[in-house]
Amino acid sequence: MWLSDKLFAFRAPGKGRKPQPPNATVFQAILPLKLKDRVSGKHDQSKAGDCLYEMSLVIACLKENEYENKLCQKEVSAFNGCYKKYLKETAESKAAQQKGILVPGDRNLTRKQIARLLKIRPML
Numbered sequence: 001m002w003l004s005d006k007l008f009a010f011r012a013p014g015k016g017r018k019p020q021p022p023n024a025t026v027f028q029a030i031l032p033l034k035l036k037d038r039v040s041g042k043h044d045q046s047k048a049g050d051c052l053y054e055m056s057l058v059i060a061c062l063k064e065n066e067y068e069n070k071l072c073q074k075e076v077s078a079f080n081g082c083y084k085k086y087l088k089e090t091a092e093s094k095a096a097q098q099k100g101i102l103v104p105g106d107r108n109l110t111r112k113q114i115a116r117l118l119k120i121r122p123m124l
Helices: 003-008 052-064 069-099 111-120
Strands: none
Touching: 052 069, 069 111
């Protein structure tokens, strides 16, 4: 047992730090409270698992049918259709990203699109 354990074992209860009154401290802004007109591109990676549900259906079907491809053509064709749709959407979004086109109603904007939007309407 340490000496500090013995020293602090006999503290008087209820002698903790008291709360500070709200008007005792005044907020001092060191930097201006304004957002920058640019964003960082640290998290521009796309999500993985766009056709994960279809892939799980294919694997489950193959497992049930002892990995016989001919019995799971419906699930495989659904997975291939989903993957082709994913490739098409990815190619369209990459083309829009390179051009910097702002698509109305798009929820997933890249950093370049956000930077362009902030140039059009800067923060005041």
